[in-house]
Amino acid sequence: MMKPFLKYVIGVIPKIKCKRPYSSTCMPEFDIHYYCNPKNAPEIENNIKIRKGVGDLGRVLDMYKVFKVTIPSNDLYPSVKNDFFKEISLLPNKTHPAVINNDDVQVMHEINKKRDFSDHKPLEFSEITRRMNLVRTDKLGNTCGHKSYYFLSELAELEEALIKYTVRKLVDSNFQFVSVPDILPSTVLENCGMSINTDRTQIYCLDSVHHGPDLCLSGTAEMSLAGLLMNSHHHAKDLPMKLAAVSRCYRAETSNVIEERGIYRVHQFTKVEMFIATTSDQSENMLEYIRKTQEDLFTPLGFNMRVLDMPPHELGAPAYRKYDIEAWMPGRNNYGEISSCSNCTDYQSRRLNIKYTDGEETSYVHTLNGTACAVPRMLIALLETHQDPKGKIFIPEVLQPYINGKKYITKNNLVPELKLLKVKR
Structure with a gap:
């Protein structure tokens, strides 16, 4: 006998509290401290290589230098922020240490x-x-x-x-x-x-x-x-x-x-x-x-x-x-x-x-x-x-x-x- 389905659905998902309404101007909060720290560059470059993905870390770091200057007044330079965020968004996620050296399934x-x-x-x-x-x-x-x-x-x-x-x-x-x-x-x-x-x-x-x-x-x-x-x-x-x-x-x-x-x-x-x-x-x-x-x-x-x-x-x-x-x-x-x-x-x-x-x-x-x-x-x-x-x-x-x-x-x-x-x- 199938159990009633609705009781599993109604009222069990917590009410979602939005901190702000959706807007096309809402920007992601990337982990800039990790991706834009030159000390992490070798690790990130290797990750891009083994993932066979897109992304240009050098371009991200160059754009970050400009982005840092405009942060205090970044509302005046939306194109700078947009371009930087678009570039950093192309970088892949980190890779689990247990598989990072695996070449095959x-x-x-x-x-x-x-x-x-x-x-x-x-x-x-x-x-x-x-x-x-x-x-x-x-x-x-x-x-x-x-x-x-x-x-x-x-x-x-x-x-x-x-x-x-x-x-x-x-x-x-x-x-x-x-x-x-x-x-x-x-x-x-x-x-x-x-x-x-x-x-x-x-x-x-x-x-x-x-x-x-x-x-x-x-x-x-x-x-x-x-x-x-x-x-x-x-x-x-x-x-x-x-x-x-x-x-x-x-x-x-x-x-x-x-x-x-x-x-x-x-x-x-x-x-x-x-x-x-x-x-x-x-x-x-x-x-x-x-x-x-x-x-x-x-x-x-x-x-x-x-x-x-x-x-x-x-x-x-x-x-x-x-x-x-x-x-x-x-x-x-x-x-x-x-x-x-x-x-x-x-x-x-x-x-x-x-x-x-x-x-x-x-x-x-x-x-x-x-x-x-x-x-x-x-x-x-x-x-x-x-x-x-x-x-x-x-x-x-x-x-x-x-x-x-x-x-x-x-x-x-x-x-x-x-x-x-x-x-x-």
């Missing part, structure tokens, strides 16, 4: 054994779903184009079962769920560490002429949840604050890599995301907590996976440390990433002005995020692992209560296969 451990397919050759997801008429990824006409999909019949039900299962597990772990917007100001995305309007951006930006300036589609609920806490102040006793959301995620990224074919990398998909704001001395433990939560979520689903400690060059600019979990996809004969979790320390909170008070001391919170369920890749792992040569898919026991007790997915005969007709214009 470190496998921490494996979970579940690989299924034995000695009796038959496993099929790849696209072939399984083609035979069972469960997915439509081509011949979409004018509907949604390249890198899109329809889930049909029981596969659409399995998607909903995955989401409901994940939500229930997180609610039972005292995560507070938030329904989030998918359209955000570009400043929120940039302050979370995303690049906007660059050659390699993953972000869809709306047409400013018709839809208003500086609006973007969210790539993950992490951005919306971080934006919810923007310009807020908390008490240490109320932390950690554990939030989660189900949202659509929009990614402009494309790939021609054969391992990322089909629905592995798409332009929009559903994801359940975890987000935690905590004190500085708790964040490393909270990263381990998120990783353990992910392992507890995925283990009962029955596919083999490995947990990875990622090297510096695999860290995005906000991340201090990151773990990935890859699932074995037997039809592809390869591992594929199904989740990640990151400790961003105060990289995002300094940009978003999220603080906490502990006694007499005020500090910036540390933010962490983690994938609880990215639907397309989870479905690839599930169908390829639990396929049956007789043409059905076994549903893991933990998901069966969320899909009307069904034990198997069978061929879809309800939604007809698509047939294109030639229309003379």
Whole structure:
């Protein structure tokens, strides 16, 4: 019997106290004492190098000399401040000492054994779903184009079962769920560490002429949840604050890599995301907590996976440390990433002005995020692992209560296969 959901949501998220209303003139409070201290230059330069990121420390230090002179009257020189802050914002977060010398991925451990397919050759997801008429990824006409999909019949039900299962597990772990917007100001995305309007951006930006300036589609609920806490102040006793959301995620990224074919990398998909704001001395433990939560979520689903400690060059600019979990996809004969979790320390909170008070001391919170369920890749792992040569898919026991007790997915005969007709214009 499902517990009432609303009681977990209403009244449990502390009221957010804004120290000041959001304004485009609000400037982040970067750790200038660290980044602009010449004694730290070798460490910072090395960090930029091993992270393979952008950022020019020499330019930051040169601009800081000008910025210091204008501080007493910086309101008269907004361009100086803007230029300096823009340049320093390009520098990546620090890197955890335990991984700073790692040149490659470190496998921490494996979970579940690989299924034995000695009796038959496993099929790849696209072939399984083609035979069972469960997915439509081509011949979409004018509907949604390249890198899109329809889930049909029981596969659409399995998607909903995955989401409901994940939500229930997180609610039972005292995560507070938030329904989030998918359209955000570009400043929120940039302050979370995303690049906007660059050659390699993953972000869809709306047409400013018709839809208003500086609006973007969210790539993950992490951005919306971080934006919810923007310009807020908390008490240490109320932390950690554990939030989660189900949202659509929009990614402009494309790939021609054969391992990322089909629905592995798409332009929009559903994801359940975890987000935690905590004190500085708790964040490393909270990263381990998120990783353990992910392992507890995925283990009962029955596919083999490995947990990875990622090297510096695999860290995005906000991340201090990151773990990935890859699932074995037997039809592809390869591992594929199904989740990640990151400790961003105060990289995002300094940009978003999220603080906490502990006694007499005020500090910036540390933010962490983690994938609880990215639907397309989870479905690839599930169908390829639990396929049956007789043409059905076994549903893991933990998901069966969320899909009307069904034990198997069978061929879809309800939604007809698509047939294109030639229309003379």
